[in-house]
Amino acid sequence: ISATLVAPSAALEALAARIGEAKGADPLAPVTVAVPTNTCGVMTRRALGRSVGIAGVDMVTLNRLAELIAGPELAAGGRSPMSTPVVDLAIGAVMADDPGPFGPVATHPSTVVALRELHTELRLAGPAARDRLGAESARGRQVLRVSNAVVERLEAAWYDEADLYAVATEAVRRAAPDGLRSLVLHLPQELSGLALDFVRSLGEVIDVRLVLQVTGDHLGADRGQGLGGIGIRAARNGSRLESAACVALVRAPSSSGTYFWISGVAAASAWSATVSAACAGPLLQPVARRA
Numbered sequence: 001i002s003a004t005l006v007a008p009s010a011a012l013e014a015l016a017a018r019i020g021e022a023k024g025a026d027p028l029a030p031v032t033v034a035v036p037t038n039t040c041g042v043m044t045r046r047a048l049g050r051s052v053g054i055a056g057v058d059m060v061t062l063n064r065l066a067e068l069i070a071g072p073e074l075a076a077g078g079r080s081p082m083s084t085p086v087v088d089l090a091i092g093a094v095m096a097d098d099p100g101p102f103g104p105v106a107t108h109p110s111t112v113v114a115l116r117e118l119h120t121e122l123r124l125a126g127p128a129a130r131d132r133l134g135a136e137s138a139r140g141r142q143v144l145r146v147s148n149a150v151v152e153r154l155e156a157a158w159y160d161e162a163d164l165y166a167v168a169t170e171a172v173r174r175a176a177p178d179g180l181r182s183l184v185l186h187l188p189q190e191l192s193g194l195a196l197d198f199v200r201s202l203g204e205v206i207d208v209r210l211v212l213q214v215t216g217d218h219l220g221a222d223r224g225q226g227l228g229g230i231g232i233r234a235a236r237n238g239s240r241l242e243s244a245a246c247v248a249l250v251r252a253p254s255s256s257g258t259y260f261w262i263s264g265v266a267a268a269s270a271w272s273a274t275v276s277a278a279c280a281g282p283l284l285q286p287v288a289r290r291a
Helices: 008-021 040-052 064-074 084-097 101-107 109-125 129-138 136-154 161-174 193-205 220-231 268-278
Strands: 002-006 031-035 057-061 182-186 209-213 233-236 248-254 258-262 287-289
Touching: 002 008, 008 040, 008 136, 031 064, 031 258, 040 287, 064 129, 064 161, 064 193, 064 248, 084 109, 084 136, 084 209, 084 233, 101 109, 109 129, 109 136, 109 161, 109 193, 129 136, 161 193, 193 209
Parallel strands: 002 209, 002 233, 031 057, 031 182, 182 209, 258 287
Antiparallel strands: 248 258
């Protein structure tokens, strides 16, 4: 797996370059691009068509890619895609059976919405994160209790996004997906938990490239921290930096501004200079190596 960090204005150019690398000498070679949203995919395809032209490029969201891989297996097991009303009804049933500390507000619509959002977040975070939450506090254990009860009620007949990622990851580890040769992740907004496991498993069997934008905000920093979790080589505008270790960008506020620390990079000074030159000004605060 490799990645390119660019300023926002250079993201489209970087994507075109990564697609070109994946195609090699064959302009019709199939390449899959995972985009943050379907709207982003439509706009990106049109922009690439106006600039460099593309053929044989399939643009999908990452969870849609997981569905294409895992959907048939889940459907063969008699399970259907889970919808929001189904989750809300399951939460309502759990609250009716045992409201716990939510008693006075157990039936309020806002309670159901909040628990549904937490349930979705916990499911996508993966088993380890769920275990950590349960060990943190009594409130965390209550939320986990509700989430586990919802899973028990629905898992026999329904599947959610977390199931798609988990089953797709196992399928990829068994064999490379048919027709999937190269994957480019374009500006992923969040890459953690089960989604991160899915990307890592794909990187073990096919060529995976990431295009990440450095923005200088906490979301950009979070995307940078995801690099170390995958274990990738780092590049800027296609020019790779030699590194024997993973890359991790860590955001830390200080009295003089926000610093992005770089750890695990052999050529830290060169990397700092490169990123600073690419994203000077408001896009990126000063860069320094973590002591």
